[in-house]
Amino acid sequence: MKEVLSEAIEKWGVNANLWVFMEEIGELTKEISKAIRYKPNYDRISEEVADVEIAIELVKIIFNLDQKRIEEIKRHKIERLMKRLEGLE
Numbered sequence: 550m551k552e553v554l555s556e557a558i559e560k561w562g563v564n565a566n567l568w569v570f571m572e573e574i575g576e577l578t579k580e581i582s583k584a585i586r587y588k589p590n591y592d593r594i595s596e597e598v599a600d601v602e603i604a605i606e607l608v609k610i611i612f613n614l615d616q617k618r619i620e621e622i623k624r625h626k627i628e629r630l631m632k633r634l635e636g637l638e
Contacts, residue, residue: 554607563611570604577601 558566577597584594609616 550603550606551610554603554610558607558611566607566611570608573597573600573604 580597
């Protein structure tokens with residue numbers, strides 16, 4: 550996947566791919582908004598989540614982000630959430 554995404558960045562450039570990222574986030578936001586107001590369309594939401602996950606991978610490549618550091622931050626945030634949940638019990 551990284552090879553294909555890197556090729557997309559090379560072909561269309563950083564800015565275009567960052568705009569794609571923002572558009573995909575917006576499309577997911579729209580589908581979630583529809584799910585709240587009406588009835589969830591699980592296929593559309595799944596499609597938009599897939600698009601956002603791909604777009605996030607593009608962002609990781611563009612900014613040369615360290616996956617280990619991202620995982621470390623995620624673990625910290627999950628631990629913090631667990632502590633907050635424990636405090637609510």
